[in-house]
Amino acid sequence: MDLIMALAVSIGVLGGVATYLFLSPLGWGMQIWAAFIGWASFYHCGGKMPGFWASVVANIWGVIWAVLTLLAVTRLGMADSLSLPVWAGICVAVGVGLMVLGAKIPIFSAIPAAVYGYAATVAFTLLTNAADALTVPDITNPAIIVAVSLVIGNVFGLISEALAGVLAKE
Numbered sequence: 292m293d294l295i296m297a298l299a300v301s302i303g304v305l306g307g308v309a310t311y312l313f314l315s316p317l318g319w320g321m322q323i324w325a326a327f328i329g330w331a332s333f334y335h336c337g338g339k340m341p342g343f344w345a346s347v348v349a350n351i352w353g354v355i356w357a358v359l360t361l362l363a364v365t366r367l368g369m370a371d372s373l374s375l376p377v378w379a380g381i382c383v384a385v386g387v388g389l390m391v392l393g394a395k396i397p398i399f400s401a402i403p404a405a406v407y408g409y410a411a412t413v414a415f416t417l418l419t420n421a422a423d424a425l426t427v428p429d430i431t432n433p434a435i436i437v438a439v440s441l442v443i444g445n446v447f448g449l450i451s452e453a454l455a456g457v458l459a460k461e
Contacts, residue, residue: 349400353404356409
């Protein structure tokens with residue numbers, strides 16, 4: 292079978308498996324949508340082991356900067372004097388700017404993958420109103436949930452690529 296058909300089969304089947312696992316009690320609250328972002332990030336970073344590591348490291352780099360930005364917005368107290376939109380805008384400008392500057396270090400150079408981690412963390416934190424849990428070292432922390440989900444998604448990307456390679460050779 293050709294590569295596109297093989298990818299359709301492997302990603303489709305594994306996507307169903309991943310969804311089942313994430314939505315079952317085995318999922319421990321991990322987020323399937325974040326796993327799919329990690330999965331796409333794996334392919335965006337070129338796949339194979341180099342793409343896997345580039346994606347995982349950059350995804351986590353983005354999660355870290357999202358946490359730092361959210362903590363600055365919510366805990367430094369400047370929103371009261373500057374207004375929340377102004378203070379949040381300043382924090383995002385600085386946080387995202389520093390995150391992207393990190394790309395000067397080769398291990399953090401996959402900027403889109405970092406943005407995926409950043410955006411997923413901010414979105415999940417805001418949508419669940421869980422900024423207070425960002426410093427909690429357990430599974431209630433939205434950053435931990437997103438980071439683990441992204442990494443698992445990258446693992447599914449690696450597996451789907453290998454399976455598609457086997458199917459395409461048939």
